[in-house]
Amino acid sequence: MGYKVPVGISxxxxxxxxxxxxxxxxxxxKLTPYKELVQRGQYAAEEQVDLxxxxxxFKSIRIIGPxxxxxxxxxxxxxxxxxGMDPPVRESGKLAGSPGIKLxxxxxExxxxxxxxxxxxxxHLSPSQAAEAGVKDKDLVDVKTYGTRPxxxxxxxxxxxxAHFREFHLDTDEANAAGLANGNEVEIVKK
Amino acid sequence: MGYKVPVGISxxxxxxxxxxxxxxxxxxxKLTPYKELVQRGQYAAEEQVDLxxxxxxFKSIRIIGPxxxxxxxxxxxxxxxxxGMDPPVRESGKLAGSPGIKLxxxxxExxxxxxxxxxxxxxHLSPSQAAEAGVKDKDLVDVKTYGTRPxxxxxxxxxxxxAHFREFHLDTDEANAAGLANGNEVEIVKK
Numbered sequence: 001m002g003y004k005v006p007v008g009i010s011x012x013x014x015x016x017x018x019x020x021x022x023x024x025x026x027x028x029x030k031l032t033p034y035k036e037l038v039q040r041g042q043y044a045a046e047e048q049v050d051l052x053x054x055x056x057x058f059k060s061i062r063i064i065g066p067x068x069x070x071x072x073x074x075x076x077x078x079x080x081x082x083x084g085m086d087p088p089v090r091e092s093g094k095l096a097g098s099p100g101i102k103l104x105x106x107x108x109e110x111x112x113x114x115x116x117x118x119x120x121x122x123x124h125l126s127p128s129q130a131a132e133a134g135v136k137d138k139d140l141v142d143v144k145t146y147g148t149r150p151x152x153x154x155x156x157x158x159x160x161x162x163a164h165f166r167e168f169h170l171d172t173d174e175a176n177a178a179g180l181a182n183g184n185e186v187e188i189v190k191k
Numbered sequence: 192m193g194y195k196v197p198v199g200i201s202x203x204x205x206x207x208x209x210x211x212x213x214x215x216x217x218x219x220x221k222l223t224p225y226k227e228l229v230q231r232g233q234y235a236a237e238e239q240v241d242l243x244x245x246x247x248x249f250k251s252i253r254i255i256g257p258x259x260x261x262x263x264x265x266x267x268x269x270x271x272x273x274x275g276m277d278p279p280v281r282e283s284g285k286l287a288g289s290p291g292i293k294l295x296x297x298x299x300e301x302x303x304x305x306x307x308x309x310x311x312x313x314x315h316l317s318p319s320q321a322a323e324a325g326v327k328d329k330d331l332v333d334v335k336t337y338g339t340r341p342x343x344x345x346x347x348x349x350x351x352x353x354a355h356f357r358e359f360h361l362d363t364d365e366a367n368a369a370g371l372a373n374g375n376e377v378e379i380v381k382k
Contacts, residue, residue, distance in 0.1 A: 077367035078269050089339045089370065121340075148280045149312075151368075152343035176268035177342075177368035179280065 002144070002187040003133035005123055008038060008167040009175040009182050013062045014049070014073040014103070020112075021067055024049055024105025031065040038167045039124055041066065051075070052102035055084025068093075073101055073116045076171040080118065090117040091157065121170040122157040123188070130160035133188055137161060142189040143168060149179035152189065193335070193378040194324035196314055199229060199358040200366040200373050204253045205240070205264040205294070211303075212258055215240055215296025222256040229358045230315055232257065242266075243293035246275025259284075264292055264307045267362040271309065281308040282348065312361040313348040314379070321351035324379055328352060333380040334359060340370035343380065 033043040048060040087099050100112040137160040143153040168186050224234040239251040271278055278290050291303040328351040334344040359377050
């Protein structure tokens with residue numbers, strides 16, 4: 001049997017730079033943590049913004065803190081269709097050439113030149129968890145799911161390090177396709 | 192290499208009984224074919240209805256003809272969430288215990304007692320295609336996809352017979368999760 005990892009489903013959300021946080025919520029505004037996440041130091045914030053695409057709007061989308069060097073909006077392909085966009089599937093932080101989007105906050109608006117992606121599914125592991133699973137940072141593994149719609153996700157990226165903790169991140173399309181709910185366990189099937 | 196099958200993505204749609212067709216569009220109304228489908232004798236009809244769930248509405252949803260013994264509404268899990276429903280993943284025609292839904296047509300409304308499902312992904316094959324692929328009706332096979340989000344769909348149902356023609360039917364969640372578009376080829380990996 002392979003190493004077991006619980007599922008964490010990412011609904012559409014965004015990360016903000018300090019500059020964009022100030023533009024949307026006012027100068028010197030600080031994010032207010034609403035719920036701690038499994039990944040160390042990360043939290044869902046109280047703050048929300050609207051995402052405005054060419055063909056649609058999503059109201060009140062959650063910000064994940066803390067702030068980052070560059071603003072990043074993560075949506076599913078289903079969300080993208082509703083917005084009238086076609087963002088690439090990308091690893092977090094790799095935003096070059098991805099489409100922009102308009103953000104509307106309580107104190108202002110920001111029109112990004114780039115930064116909208118469909119997040120590449122990945123597994124977070126601490127160093128000891130990675131050792132136990134027999135994998136290392138940047139490895140690609142296959143992940144087997146169980147339930148009513150069993151699937152093997154191929155070429156799933158391993159992200160291992162001190163800031164990481166055992167969790168398989170996938171988006172709502174992927175979770176729905178596999179019939180997965182938060183906390184369901186999947187299994188690493190090594191290459 | 193396994194047998195190749197093109198993808199056909201099912202967006203939300205419904206099949207109507209003669210009785211429900213009459214209730215929604217008027218007595219003696221006949222469906223008007225709009226586009227022939229790959230599966231023999233089936234067509235997207237000109238006619239559309241609204242789907243009304245506990246928490247949401249989808250306007251102008253396409254009817255697939257011809258009529259059937261029982262009305263069947265097929266939606267994705269993403270659609271189901273928007274409607275406020277939790278239908279089971281089911282093979283076509285297996286509707287016992289599935290949730291009802293309200294349909295609104297130009298001449299009347301129908302509130303179904305059951306009939307809303309998330310369609311079980313499946314592969315249609317003619318008898319000669321099934322022979323070529325080395326599978327038979329009701330077999331379960333694994334299906335490998337290619338592209339930016341490669342996946343193996345496990346336990347995919349084979350539906351082989353004279354009314355069937357080579358096509359892998361999956362819903363929009365599954366297509367988005369695998370990064371598939373209509374006509375992309377996938378491969379049967381036999382059990």
